[in-house]
Amino acid sequence: MKTRLSIVIALILLSFSGAAQAQSVDAQYRTWLDQSLWPDAKAAGVSRATFDAAFKGVTPNLKLPDLVLPGQKPATPKNQHQAEFGAPGAYFAEKTIGSVQAGGRARASEHARTLRAVEQRFGVPSGIVLAIWGRESGFGRAKIPYDAIEVLSTKAFLSTRKDLFRKETLAALQVLEKGWAAKSDMKSSWAGALGQPQFLPSSLINHAVDMDGDGRRDIWTSVPDTLGSIANYLAHHGWQTGRDWGFEVTLPRSIACSLEGPDRGKSFADWAKLGAKRVSGSAFPAKEMSKEGFLLLPAGTNGPAFIVTPNFYVLKDYNTSDLYALFVGNAADRITAGGSAFKGKWGSVDKLYRSDVAAMQRGLEKQGYDVGGADGLPGYKTRRSIGEWQAKNGMTPTCFPSADLVKAVH
Incomplete structure (x- = not known):
């Protein structure tokens, strides 16, 4: 009986503590709106009437991801949203x-x-x-479903990327001021899109x-x-009219996976001389032969290979994921030309947390490799650095992170 009573009391105290914290955050949020955000909104041409109407009844949404509550320290989340961390x-x-x-x-x-x-x-x-x-x-x-002002301002106040979302909150207020949308119409994703x-x-x-x-x-x-x-x-963002986004290819062993990246381009004619061939069996289009293409291996050697044009990287400006840009390119081909799925098979990858990849990146940086920053994201600089490290250490290059590599690179 005493144990049950203790649990009940603890839950009640926890409830009161959570409510008190929420009230405290709400009060700090209101102070931040009035003393910090409003002066910048005014300078951006937003009227007080628009500002007050936008935030009427709005409180921070503490259920959003990537928030750091007052008094807490930022931490790398265990659950990753990036597609690259799954199969x-x-x-x-x-x-x-x-x-x-x-x-x-x-x-x-x-x-x-x-x-x-x-x-x-x-x-x-x-x-x-x-x-x-x-x-x-x-x-x-x-x-x-989300209220864009609620999402954006919550993230501007509490997220790990306050500066980005402050800019976007001010932009959202300008949209309201211009009359391009009513407050009730300003619906967004959980990320404010x-x-x-x-x-x-x-x-x-x-x-x-x-x-x-x-x-x-x-x-x-x-x-x-x-x-x-x-x-x-x-x-x-630089779309080049008349050019394709890219082509799935097969590669001979002589083309190292460490050649990947938009800074290591070659003409399509040169890639063809090195042995890159379209999986369709067709030659690269004549209009592309003298132009630059770039090797793309989003899963290293454990997935399809591509030679892409600068338009692929324009698609990445829309969404920074390699897989997103490939999805759009493949879907576009299938919509307009009745294409099919990629021919290359996507192999399985080890389950890694972003912190694991970041630790491996820091190890590579200490050895002089340019991984593009230890951000925990396996971008092309990280992938090709892995391949270079593997070749130097007598391994067959895969150009993709794995649990064994995380342990080996330190």
């Missing part, structure tokens, strides 16, 4: 990419006139635009367009504005 093949599940392909082909016909206008104006192929639309919001069908293209507010301001001519940049309900805005984003 890469799962990202290309046929159910998912097949749905984007089918939905994209249906909408290519339905919105043919708009898509022609978008491609003519921005130079971005309709397949790419449709693939991004499908991936980001299921062609506008996905539920986007808005509308059907899933733009952060600054991207909405910088890249959204009024494609339907109604005087608003409506990325929530207007299909023409959504399609035009996606294309304009890519055009602003």
Whole structure:
């Protein structure tokens, strides 16, 4: 009986403690709004009426990920959201990419006139635009449930990337001030991305367009504005009209995986001379032969290989994941040309936490390798550094992190 009573008392005290902490955070948040955020919003052209209306009834959403409450220290989360930390093949599940392909082909016909206008104006192929639309919001069908002001301001106040989300909160307030959206319409993902293209507010301001001519940049309900805005984003980030995004290839053993990266490019003609061949059996397009291409091995030697163009890295500007950009490229090919899944097989990878990869990266840095920073993300600089380290130590290069490598590199 005493044990039960003790547990009940402990739970009550914990409840009171949690409520008191929430009240404390709420009070600090309100002070931060008035004393810190409002002066910057005013300087950015936001009226007091818009500011007050935006934050009426808003409190911090403490259920969001990557928050650091007052008095706590930042910690690397155990659960990773990046696709690269799971089995890469799962990202290309046929159910998912097949749905984007089918939905994209249906909408290519339905919105043919708009898509022609978008491609003519921005130079971005309709397949790419449709693939991004499908991936980001299921062609506008996905539920986007969060209050954008709540999400963005919570992250600006409490997240591990306060400066980024402060900038985006101010941009969201400017959107409201311009009248491009009502507060009730400002719905976002848990990460603060808005509308059907899933733009952060600054991207909405910088890249959204009024494609339907109604005087608003409506990325929530207007299909023409959504399609035009996606294309304009890519055009602003350097999309090269008339070029493909890339090609799946087979590689001879003589092409080392450590040659990967956008800073180690060669002409397509040179890659062909080295023995890179398209898996389709066709030659590289004649228009590409004199232009630069880049080796991409997103799973090292344990997955498909690609020679990509600069347009692949434009897709990565939309979402920094290699797998995302490959998904969009493959889905676009399948929408417009009836292509199929990648031929290369995605092998299994070891379950690693971001902290494990970061520790390995620090070990490589100590030995003089440029891993692109010890951020725990296995980007191309990390992958090729692994390959170089493996070759130097008499191993067969795989160019991808593993549990054994984490132990070996220190």
